[in-house]
Each structure stands twice: as C-alpha cells, then as structure tokens.
Amino acid sequence: MAAYLRRRLAWLLPSFLGITLVVFLAVHLAPGDPALRESFDPDAGSADAADIERFRAEHLLDRPLAVQYLHFLGPFDLSPRGHRWFGGSGEHAFGGLLALDLGSEIHRPHVRIVDELGRRLAVTAPLTLAAALLAWGIAIPLGAWSAVRRGQKRERALALGLFALHSLPGFWLALLLVLAFGAAGLGWLPVLGLHSAGAEDLGWFEWLLDLLLHSILPVLALALGSLAYLTRQVRASMLEVLAQEYVITARSKGLSERVVIGRHALRNALLPAITLAALILPALVGGSVIVETIFGLPGMGRYAYEALLERDYAVIQAVTALSALVTLLALLAADVLYALADPRIRHG
Amino acid sequence: MRLAIPLALLVVLSQACGPDAQAVRPGPPQPAYGGRATIHLEALPKTLNYALETSAVTRRILYELNETLLTEDWNTLELVPNLCASFEVENPTSFVFHLRPGIVWHDGDPFDAHDVVFSALLYRNPKVNCDAKRAQYKRIVEISAPDPLTVRVRYDKPFFRALGSVGDMPILPAHLYEKPGASEDEQAEFINRNPHNHDWVGLGPYKLVSWDGDRIVAKRFDKYFAPERGGYLDELDWLYVKDDAAAFQALLNGEIDLFGRLSTEDYFGSATSSELFREKFFKAWAPSGAYGFVAWNLRRPRLQDVRVRRALAMAFDFEAFKKSVYRGLAVQMTGHGAPEGDFYDRKLAPLPFDPDGAKKLLAEAGWTDHDGNGRLDKDGEEFAIEVLSNSGNAVSETMLVAMQNDWSRIGVVLKPLLLDFNSAKERATKREFDGYLTGWALPTESDPEPTFHSKNASGPTQNFPGLADPEVDRLIEEGQVTLDRATRVLVWRELQHRLYELQPYLWGFSPPRKFAYSQKLHGVEFVRPDPNYVARRWYLPAGTQGTREKR
Numbered sequence: 001m002a003a004y005l006r007r008r009l010a011w012l013l014p015s016f017l018g019i020t021l022v023v024f025l026a027v028h029l030a031p032g033d034p035a036l037r038e039s040f041d042p043d044a045g046s047a048d049a050a051d052i053e054r055f056r057a058e059h060l061l062d063r064p065l066a067v068q069y070l071h072f073l074g075p076f077d078l079s080p081r082g083h084r085w086f087g088g089s090g091e092h093a094f095g096g097l098l099a100l101d102l103g104s105e106i107h108r109p110h111v112r113i114v115d116e117l118g119r120r121l122a123v124t125a126p127l128t129l130a131a132a133l134l135a136w137g138i139a140i141p142l143g144a145w146s147a148v149r150r151g152q153k154r155e156r157a158l159a160l161g162l163f164a165l166h167s168l169p170g171f172w173l174a175l176l177l178v179l180a181f182g183a184a185g186l187g188w189l190p191v192l193g194l195h196s197a198g199a200e201d202l203g204w205f206e207w208l209l210d211l212l213l214h215s216i217l218p219v220l221a222l223a224l225g226s227l228a229y230l231t232r233q234v235r236a237s238m239l240e241v242l243a244q245e246y247v248i249t250a251r252s253k254g255l256s257e258r259v260v261i262g263r264h265a266l267r268n269a270l271l272p273a274i275t276l277a278a279l280i281l282p283a284l285v286g287g288s289v290i291v292e293t294i295f296g297l298p299g300m301g302r303y304a305y306e307a308l309l310e311r312d313y314a315v316i317q318a319v320t321a322l323s324a325l326v327t328l329l330a331l332l333a334a335d336v337l338y339a340l341a342d343p344r345i346r347h348g
Numbered sequence: 349m350r351l352a353i354p355l356a357l358l359v360v361l362s363q364a365c366g367p368d369a370q371a372v373r374p375g376p377p378q379p380a381y382g383g384r385a386t387i388h389l390e391a392l393p394k395t396l397n398y399a400l401e402t403s404a405v406t407r408r409i410l411y412e413l414n415e416t417l418l419t420e421d422w423n424t425l426e427l428v429p430n431l432c433a434s435f436e437v438e439n440p441t442s443f444v445f446h447l448r449p450g451i452v453w454h455d456g457d458p459f460d461a462h463d464v465v466f467s468a469l470l471y472r473n474p475k476v477n478c479d480a481k482r483a484q485y486k487r488i489v490e491i492s493a494p495d496p497l498t499v500r501v502r503y504d505k506p507f508f509r510a511l512g513s514v515g516d517m518p519i520l521p522a523h524l525y526e527k528p529g530a531s532e533d534e535q536a537e538f539i540n541r542n543p544h545n546h547d548w549v550g551l552g553p554y555k556l557v558s559w560d561g562d563r564i565v566a567k568r569f570d571k572y573f574a575p576e577r578g579g580y581l582d583e584l585d586w587l588y589v590k591d592d593a594a595a596f597q598a599l600l601n602g603e604i605d606l607f608g609r610l611s612t613e614d615y616f617g618s619a620t621s622s623e624l625f626r627e628k629f630f631k632a633w634a635p636s637g638a639y640g641f642v643a644w645n646l647r648r649p650r651l652q653d654v655r656v657r658r659a660l661a662m663a664f665d666f667e668a669f670k671k672s673v674y675r676g677l678a679v680q681m682t683g684h685g686a687p688e689g690d691f692y693d694r695k696l697a698p699l700p701f702d703p704d705g706a707k708k709l710l711a712e713a714g715w716t717d718h719d720g721n722g723r724l725d726k727d728g729e730e731f732a733i734e735v736l737s738n739s740g741n742a743v744s745e746t747m748l749v750a751m752q753n754d755w756s757r758i759g760v761v762l763k764p765l766l767l768d769f770n771s772a773k774e775r776a777t778k779r780e781f782d783g784y785l786t787g788w789a790l791p792t793e794s795d796p797e798p799t800f801h802s803k804n805a806s807g808p809t810q811n812f813p814g815l816a817d818p819e820v821d822r823l824i825e826e827g828q829v830t831l832d833r834a835t836r837v838l839v840w841r842e843l844q845h846r847l848y849e850l851q852p853y854l855w856g857f858s859p860p861r862k863f864a865y866s867q868k869l870h871g872v873e874f875v876r877p878d879p880n881y882v883a884r885r886w887y888l889p890a891g892t893q894g895t896r897e898k899r
Binding site: 030031032033051052054055104107108109110111119123171175178179182183184187190191192193195196197198200293294295296297298302309310311 | 384386394395474475477479482540541542543545546558561562563565583585587588589590591593594595597598600601602603604622624767768769770771773774775808
C-alpha cells in the first residue's frame, strides 16, 4: 500500500505542473489583449502606445512566455518589483504558486486573488455540497429501486422522466424553477442571491431562514442537473451486483429481500460511487457558471468565466490551478479508498 | 456665473409613451423619508474610483455616492455649480471655481481645494492606472489652490469641452489617497491598490456602507452639503444580475425595484402586459444616446469607393428591420451623434431603399455578375465582405442575417464573424475586418476627433474605418475651438452631413433604453443624461410603513 501511495504521489506534481502549463499556454495564446482593455480611452478614443507598453511591462506581458510561466509558478517574483537576482527592485522578492502567493487581479490591483477566492468559495462550496448530498440522497434509493424493479412499467416511466430531466439545458432548468417558484408562478421563493436586501438587520433566526429560502432554488437546480446521471450509475452498478453469486447465495439462505438488497447488494454496489463522490470535490471549487449567473450568486464558476472574458490571466490561472489541484487530490483520495476497499487494486 | 452650454431638450419620456401605454398615475402623493430601493446593474463595477475606471455602471453609482465641481441640470442639461458655489470663465482657457464652504467627505473629513488639485494632478503620474482618462486631463497645464476654497485651472488651448471636462472630473479624498513624501512609484501604487477604491468615501447624498459580492448598499448621508437635493429613501441598493431574464423575474418577485434592460419583445409583449406586471409595475423608455453601425474598413480596396458603400446602404431595408426588430421604436441614424440633441440634424434624410439603384452604383464601380452565378465579381474576384461583431447580442445577430439576406439579392456575399467582446475588440483595433458591427453610447455633445479625425486613422484608435478626409478634419477642428454653442451646432451639423455623404459607417439605429419599475416608488422621472433616472428623487408616499415625515 505504501509503495502504491508513493507511486501515486510521485505522479501528482508532474500532473499538476502539466495542467498549469497547458492552461497557461491556452490562455496566453488565445486572442484578446488585457492591455488594450485597460488602456483604451473611450473619450480620447485611443489607447496611448506608452500606456499599453507600461501595462505590458508591469504585468510581464512583454516578456517571453517561459519567463511569464516561471513568474506565475514562483517562488521568485520576476517582475520589476521582484527578486534582485532577476533584475527586480527586491520590493517583492517572492511570489507565484510555489510561494503560495497568487497576486492581485490584473484589472483590480486592490483585490488579492486569494481573498476573492475565499469569498467565492464561501458561496460555491456550501451550495454544491448541499446539492451533492441532495442528489446522492435521491439517486441511491432511486437507483436501487430501478435496478430491483428493472423492466417494470413504473421503472421505465422513471427512466423516461430522468432522461427528459437530463436532456434539459442547465439554464433552461434554472429558469423553469424561477418561473415556477418565483412571483410569475407560485410566488413561494426568492429567486436572486443568498440574502434579501436589508438581511443584515435581521435576527439570527430570520437571517438563517432567509438564507435557506434563497438557497432552495440554486441547490435544486444543481441537484436536478446531476440526478439522472447518478441514478443511472447506481442502477447499473446495482444490476451488476444483483447478478453476483453471493447475492444468489444470500437469497438461497432465505434472507429477506430487504436484507439482501440493503445489506449485501447495495453496499457493494456503491463501491464505484467512490470515484463519483470524489469528483464532487472539484465541483465544490469549480462551481457552476449557469446556476450562479441565473440566481445571481457570486461564486467560483462565475469568477472564472468573467476572468476569461476580461482576459484576467492571473485569475484564470489561479482558479484553474486550484481546480486542478483539488481534482488531482480527489482522484488520489478515490484511488486510495478504492485500494483500501479492493485488495486487487493495491496489489495489481 | 453659469455657462449655458447644453441644450434645453427632451427630458421625460415615460409610461405614457409608446403604443402600449400604461394608465397615467394619479397626482403625486406627499413624499415621506425612509425605505429602500434596489436598482439592477447589468455589470459589476471593478472599482468605485472613477479616476481608474471608465465603466458606465461605476458612473451611475457615483451619481449618488460622489459629486463633481459642476453638474448637468437634469432638466435643462445646463452645467450648473455643484461642489462650487460659483465659477468664472476668465478667458477661453482659464476657469476659477469658488468652492462651497462646509462640505465634508463621508468619513467626516473636510473637503477643500487641495482635494481637487490632487485629483487633477494624479493624471500626470504615469504609473497610476488612469490611462483611460489621462489624455482628457493632460490638457490641463496648470491647476492651483490659492486658498482652500478656490481652484484655478488653465488649459493649453481653447477647447469646447474644457469647462465640462474639469467640471466632471472625478474627485478623490486626498487625505485617503495622498501619501506624503512618497516617490512617484509609491504614490501610484498607493492609489492603484488603495482599499478605498472598493470602500469608496465620497461626497454624494448616499454613503457606501457595504459592497458584498453582487450587492452594493448605500445609506443616506446626513451631512450632505445640499440637503434640499438629498435623497428621500434611507437606502439605495445596486444589485448585479448578469442574466436579463433572471433580473426581470427578480423584478416581478419584488427583489429588484428598477430594471433598465427590457427588450423590445418584452416591452411590447406578454411579459409586461400580464396582470401581475400591470398591477405592480410601470414600464417606460428614455433616449439612450447609443447607436449601432457597421464601420467599413477603408483600407480594403473594395470598400474604398464611396459608391460601393452607398450601394450597401441602399440595398438594406432599414424600415423593414426597424418595424420587425424594434417595433418602430428606434431612430434610423444619418450620421454621428446623439439623435436627441440639436447638434444632430434629424431632418437629414436617409438614403432610400433602392436595390436597383444599388446595383447600378456597384456596376459603375466595376462590380457586375460576369459569370452569371448570381454573385457580383470584378477582376475574377467575388464581392464578399466579412462583418465582425460581438457574439451574444441578439439584435446584432439578427441584423447580420437581415443584411446577408438583403445583400444576397444584389449579389453581395456577407460572411458574419462573431467573436467574444475582447477578441472582436482586438481584431477591430488591429483593423482585421471588412466591416465591424458595433455601437457608440454618446452624451448629447461629444468630441468627434477620436472617431473621425485623420490623426487617428492609424494605430489603436477608435477611428475604425481609418477615415482621412480634409473637410472632416477641418470641421472637427473648427468645432473644437468654437465656444459659441449656436455656431457649434451649425458646425457639427455640417460635419454630420459630410460624414453621411462619405459613408464610413453603415449607420444603423438608436433604440431607446427601456425600463420596468415598481409602482411602490414615486418621483421616478426619466431624463436624457445617463443613467436616465435620478434615484435621490425617489420616495415612498407618506403613510407607508417604516417611513417618517422628517429627515
């Protein structure tokens, strides 16, 4: 097991660096120039060439890609304010990913990226977690029921319903929820943000209730989006297990169907779910652009998307590096759990 | 003294306008103090420091959070004293502002002439991230504060917008932005990374209390220097919602009180004729000052011939497009400018829709269908033009399809190229297009030099066509130094006629901005200057729960 872990860990760093390099190149080779966006004067009607050059120099955009990548990677700051070894003023010697310093946003230098990531994660992570719990909470019993009732009319109707749900585009599903539960429909729920205006003046109980009411629709939209897929996964896994000999043995021993399904089949059927569950982690930091846009939530998905539109290289790289790291760690955790659960893997 | 620059012009256009007009409200109720309103924002500002930022949303918020030396009267559009009690125009290049005494910043510090001088001088520091406004204020060659309540400003040469420009200059609190004894670099860094760029301390009738994520909250400032012009509502919130459909639903849900991005379809359609909407909301429209156009790249040989550009305008059925897409609620443009002002000549008739005439003009320019394949060609080359535009704009995309259809009838092939905003802008700036479908949002009077003068014909400028016409240059230069407004109206109109004759653009439409707002708000007027409304005038009627009679 220790050797397996060492092997997996050894691959982690090169994989991570590989991902950051690919993202870095993709972002820098894509069209669009942050310097033009920053320097264009709508009144004067032009971007001053000197201003553009100054902006490029300040953000190292005039340096070779390799230098820019090393600056992003750290631990030395290679900018004019950076380490003296590399010709900087020494004011800010260390920086970059390896120095755990993600810097500031390009277009809002007063905003530290790490602070903004914290604010965005505080929105995205709890909502995604709640949605994942809800989706799994529904998918497991539904998937198991579908497997047991395989081929029956009710099961086919459910499958059809789930496929229909799966086919709905995310933004449409979110808007349908808004139409159904907002003032245009039942008028039961707020449709925007996480708090009402003036929520800061509420007592803690009303504040919490306000938060819960605001969270219902985004959590539903996120959960319903993945429900069909998860249910079908559980169903397929369950069907495979139900065909195993030990299940037949359990039945032939005269155990009740409830015990056979609940204790013997379902527990084993959920093994493949370890990988799927681990992949919730990247979603926790990645967020959903669509749900966050429709429900007005300042989360991670929107942060990355807006940075992409604004060509804020620093933010795009920070968000993708974080997502990549969490994805790699989640996959590692899944593999380790799998190895613990299934001896064939750790010895294979 | 007042300088009566702009225009006595159209102001209120509201719910009584338009074919689908709502019922006129009964007489206004007695205003009360208290309450809150939430205003929709279609974009989130990057900062509230308008010296560093050019976005319209920052400016809109600062209308209530900050003040300038002069302000445009909402009704008469004249420049009137604001932070100054009076001003003098000593000569066409020198102005003296006498500040009002006793004005305080939102943190309680006194405001004085040093704040104004500091705010003007920051544009001279090349490291401050105010590149977008640097050129505008570089024209100020001298600014001084002979005493704490006097500011003296001198421009390099007469310029028609000089007074308006300094009068509108963003003013920063020097006590929070100035770093005594700092080098140029340190001072710039202190401004660029100043936490007050986010936690703004201003001079307006509303004071920022929080900016958390998408919501910006401001409360009425009790020490505002002009209480008679201060707000009625206790709190103004601005809420960013990117998706317009979601924002409209939030309006219906009572989570937003004013939404300024109603589509034509919703304005005239079922969205605003439902019982729910009619019971609780009003709709209105007001001039936007914005218009769309296709800039022709005059560096491309096939677009250099004015007959070709005129033919393309004559082959597009503007009237049909206006009826189908805008339901008639838009102005067809015949030149540059905000169509509501008197600087723009609305009597200048557009070119007629005449496909046969267009074909004739193209034939004169050598473009005919030599090989009989239904497409025009010349010297073995087909007439195909690539029109660049931003993706995600439904009206632009519809317009491209309509043009493609109309022009195919005269044998011209249009190839649309839709890119995201930044990519499109980069290509446009590098002049990598035949046509560029985009738009301008203009004040009632603007300086045409950036967009049409030959000095901006190359480089990263807004003269997208690369127009270089001596007559246009002459008129621009004449208008810039003409300080008499009536004479300038004639110059700018002559310029408009010349530009329309040259057709560097295929001029499109100026649609109004369309609003929906809660009936709970009273005192809502729609005015010409952006953002078209004056939130400090809004109020809840006396007797509404949570309101009071006195401030």
